Amino acid sequence: MTIRRRALLGAAATFPAAPALFAPHVARAQAAFPSRTLRIVVPFAAGGSVDMTGRLMAQMLQPVLGQSIVIDNRGGAGGNLGAAEAARSEKDGHTMLLGNTSILAANKFLYAKSMPIDPVVDLAPVTRVTTGTVYMTVNANSPYKTFQDVIAAAKKEPGKLTMGSSGTGTISHLTISKVCKVTGAEITHVPYRGGAPALQDLLAGNIDMMFDVIPLSMVHVREGRLRVLAAASAERTTFSDDLKDVPAMKELLPGSGIDMQSWYGVNVPAGVPEDRIAVLHKAIVGVVDTPEFRAKMEPNGFTTIVDKSPAEYGAYIKAQETVWKGLVAESGASLD
Numbered sequence: 593m594t595i596r597r598r599a600l601l602g603a604a605a606t607f608p609a610a611p612a613l614f615a616p617h618v619a620r621a622q623a624a625f626p627s628r629t630l631r632i633v634v635p636f637a638a639g640g641s642v643d644m645t646g647r648l649m650a651q652m653l654q655p656v657l658g659q660s661i662v663i664d665n666r667g668g669a670g671g672n673l674g675a676a677e678a679a680r681s682e683k684d685g686h687t688m689l690l691g692n693t694s695i696l697a698a699n700k701f702l703y704a705k706s707m708p709i710d711p712v713v714d715l716a717p718v719t720r721v722t723t724g725t726v727y728m729t730v731n732a733n734s735p736y737k738t739f740q741d742v743i744a745a746a747k748k749e750p751g752k753l754t755m756g757s758s759g760t761g762t763i764s765h766l767t768i769s770k771v772c773k774v775t776g777a778e779i780t781h782v783p784y785r786g787g788a789p790a791l792q793d794l795l796a797g798n799i800d801m802m803f804d805v806i807p808l809s810m811v812h813v814r815e816g817r818l819r820v821l822a823a824a825s826a827e828r829t830t831f832s833d834d835l836k837d838v839p840a841m842k843e844l845l846p847g848s849g850i851d852m853q854s855w856y857g858v859n860v861p862a863g864v865p866e867d868r869i870a871v872l873h874k875a876i877v878g879v880v881d882t883p884e885f886r887a888k889m890e891p892n893g894f895t896t897i898v899d900k901s902p903a904e905y906g907a908y909i910k911a912q913e914t915v916w917k918g919l920v921a922e923s924g925a926s927l928d
Contacts, residue, residue: 625868629660631687632858635674635695637667639788640758641807641894645722645856646690648888652879657871667786669703670759670927671695676708679715681861685868689715689859694762696857696909698916702761705928712913715859717899717906718873721880723855724894725825726767727838729809729818730801731794739822739844742801743777750778756790756799759783761925764804766916767824767852769923771803774848794818805854806893810834824852831890855897857905869902 630653634646643665650661666674671694678689694702696711709715728739736742746753757764760783772779782799784790791808793799795817802809803824812818813834823829823840830836841850858876860869877898879885886896899905 625871626657626659626686628686629662630657631662631664631681633664633666633674633678633681633687633689635666635668635671635678635689635691637786637788638663638665639808640786641724641805641892642690642692642856644807644892645889645894648885649690649721649876649879652885653875656875656879669706669708670699670761672699672703672706672708675699675711675715678859679709679861683861683863683865685860685864685872687861688718688872690721690856691715691859692856693854693912693916696859697912698761698763698766698920699927700913701917701920702925702927704926711859712906712910714862716862716864716869717902717909718858718860718869719876719880719899719902719905720855720857720897720908721876722889722894723853723897724805724807724892725823725829725840726763726803726852726854727806727809727820727824727835727893728801728803728822729794729806729813729820731797732817732819733797734800734819736800736821737819739839742779742821743771743775746772746777746779747775751780753801754780754782754799755801755803756782756784756793757802758787758790758804759785761920761923761927762804763852763854764802765925766919766923767803767850769925770848770850770852770919771824771845773922774845774850806835810892824850826851829893831895832893834891835893857909873902 632646634643636642646663654661666677675695681687700707730736755768787804794802820838823838825840826842828840880896881898
């Protein structure tokens with residue numbers, strides 16, 4: 593073997609062939625996603641309507657994405673703690689936030705000084721998944737049979753009637769604030785740390801009513817413990833047999849413009865690669881926009897809603913910010 597040939601062989605041993613040299617980079621670029629357990633951050637305590645939606649979605653998504661999905665309940669500060677946890681997670685698409693109207697559109701105005709993130713800046717949109725209206729419910733033993741009964745009583749004795757909500761500045765609080773402004777009624781708002789404890793006090797007769805999303809209450813409505821008096825949406829809820837006869841705002845307060853609905857959506861930390869967001873969007877839409885998912889949600893007063901693209905959902909959030917900024921200002925609520 594000549595010296596030159598030995599030199600060339602030595603060089604070949606020192607510098608790997610091109611495919612081997614670049615293989616790790618190629619492997620990283622083409623790595624399967626998702627490659628490990630995914631996490632859905634639910635920014636409220638277990639047992640609520642957001643939690644219920646997240647668990648159903650996780651159950652149906654697991655076989656589609658081929659990975660386990662865990663629910664991480666991170667309640668506190670009106671959902672802001674969970675939203676911040678999701679926003680600060682690794683930007684690899686393995687952590688998702690299941691947020692709602694308040695967190696993604698209203699909280700930045702309620703927590704004007706202390707909101708830890710800006711949802712539009714720090715979170716990237718994927719898609720909405722459900723939407724549902726807000727309903728006025730009373731205990732079945734209540735003397736109030738209609739929405740008009742409640743308003744009349746609240747005008748006759750201002751401040752005597754009490755309405756429980758899932759918290760100051762939530763959609764339930766902003767709904768009653770809007771209704772009172774339009775009707776001239778005065779109803780005392782009693783905020784709770786979530787819808788579940790408020791519901792327990794309604795069932796116990798400790799408060800007069802609730803204006804909130806309905807999933808937690810539906811079993812009590814069906815079993816005759818609660819009565820639904822009004823829908824805060826503009827139109828009646830037509831997809832639920834239990835709710836289709838409940839009058840809505842266009843009938844009860846024509847010309848008021850009240851149309852209060854709560855939507856839930858999936859976001860990921862800003863900076864997650866677009867191709868991974870596309871994978872999540874396709875999978876979530878493929879699960880949510882199905883008769884099976886809808887059949888689970890609609891009996892509870894929610895129905896499915898998906899966005900054609902993450903960009904469409906992002907535009908929707910920005911438009912909703914304008915709406916909720918006005919509602920928060922009108923209510924005078926502040927959580928700073």
